[in-house]
Amino acid sequence: xxxxxxxxxxxxxxxxxxxxxxxxxxxxxxxxxxxxxxxxxxxxxxxxxxxxxxxxxxxxxxxxxxxxxxxxxxxxxxxxxxxxxxxxxxxxxxxxxxxxxxxxxxxxxxxxxxxxxxxxxxxxxxxxxxxxxxxxxxxxxxxxxxxxxxxxxxxxxxxxxxxxxxxxxxxxxxxxxxxxxxxxxxxxxxxxxxxxxxxxxxxxxxxxxxxxxxxxxxxxxxxxxxxxxxxxxxxxxxxxxxxxxxxxxxxxxxxxxxxxx
Numbered sequence: 001x002x003x004x005x006x007x008x009x010x011x012x013x014x015x016x017x018x019x020x021x022x023x024x025x026x027x028x029x030x031x032x033x034x035x036x037x038x039x040x041x042x043x044x045x046x047x048x049x050x051x052x053x054x055x056x057x058x059x060x061x062x063x064x065x066x067x068x069x070x071x072x073x074x075x076x077x078x079x080x081x082x083x084x085x086x087x088x089x090x091x092x093x094x095x096x097x098x099x100x101x102x103x104x105x106x107x108x109x110x111x112x113x114x115x116x117x118x119x120x121x122x123x124x125x126x127x128x129x130x131x132x133x134x135x136x137x138x139x140x141x142x143x144x145x146x147x148x149x150x151x152x153x154x155x156x157x158x159x160x161x162x163x164x165x166x167x168x169x170x171x172x173x174x175x176x177x178x179x180x181x182x183x184x185x186x187x188x189x190x191x192x193x194x195x196x197x198x199x200x201x202x203x204x205x206x207x208x209x210x211x212x213x214x215x216x217x218x219x220x221x222x223x224x225x226x227x228x229x230x231x232x233x234x235x236x237x238x239x240x241x242x243x244x245x246x247x248x249x250x251x252x253x254x255x256x257x258x259x260x261x
Contacts, residue, residue, distance in 0.1 A: 021077075025166050026065065027058045028081045030157070032088030037153050038099040039141055041092070057154070065161045080167060087164050087171055088157070095153055097185040098257050099140045102250055104193035106136030109200045113235035114228055136196075140250065147254050185257075192253055196246055203238050204231055 031054050034040045040050065110132035144150075164172055194201075211227055 022065075022166060023058055023062055024077075025080055025084045026061050027054060029084040029088040029160070030054045030057050030061070032085035033092045033153075033157050034088075036089050036092030036096050038096045038144060039150055040153070041096065042141065057157075061158065061161075064158065065166070079169070083168065083171055084166070087160060087176065090171070090176055091156055091160055094182065094185065095156065097182075097189065098254065099137070099144060101189045101192040101253070102140035102196070103133050103137040104189050105196035106130065106133035108193055108197040109136075109235065109239065112197070112201050112204045112231075114231040139247075143247065143250050144254055147251055149254060188253075196249060199242050200235050200238050203234055207231065207234055 031051075034050050034054055040053075107130050110130035113132070115131060160176070163176060207230060208227070211230075
């Protein structure tokens with residue numbers, strides 16, 4: 001009885017059947033995108049909120065994306081779901097590389113200030129994180145939202161349906177992943193991180209040189225203990241001094257990648 005109803009459903013309700021099939025594929029791509037995209041991938045956000053947001057975004061995309069009718073004959077439903085989920089993950093990962101550079105700067109500053117032993121357990125991430133790395137990560141999320149990053153993410157997801165059609169049998173990697181763009185993003189994790197952390201790195205390096213000279217001229221001074229005292233204080237003072245400049249640098253960096261995809 002149930003099998004006969006399911007077989008006759010597409011015949012009597014073709015529009016509803018095509019909408020359901022398109023909705024499943026769109027939802028799979030949105031879920032993969034939300035899993036890796038910055039801001040949306042934060043583990044502080046409950047899973048129920050993420051799934052609800054994905055459902056709402058799926059309904060909106062169904063009204064704006066050209067689905068092209070029902071699933072073509074011979075296409076596998078499972079394969080289509082997997083490909084769309086993978087496509088969303090790729091786009092989300094590319095966008096997440098932009099924010100990772102700011103967190104890397106925080107990790108560099110944290111290590112140079114001698115706070116490596118002050119690692120804390122982040123229950124949301126389930127791993128040991130540095131204090132300044134976590135701070136810069138949250139700062140990057142706030143600034144990314146402030147400059148309109150969430151709009152860029154949704155716009156990139158919407159445009160992906162033009163490059164990677166809903167019922168495609170393969171992911172067009174040459175069109176989705178620009179090798180030069182991806183190399184630039186991944187190299188920026190080190191380049192931008194060093195650029196943001198350079199004032200603190202240079203100041204602490206100068207302090208190390210001064211303490212080294214003191215240790216040679218006055219060996220009775222315990223320079224090793226003095227470094228544990230001066231490094232965090234000097235690093236925090238410089239960080240507070242240059243924080244407005246860092247915010248402007250991060251904003252300019254995000255704006256330069258306004259076209260994520």
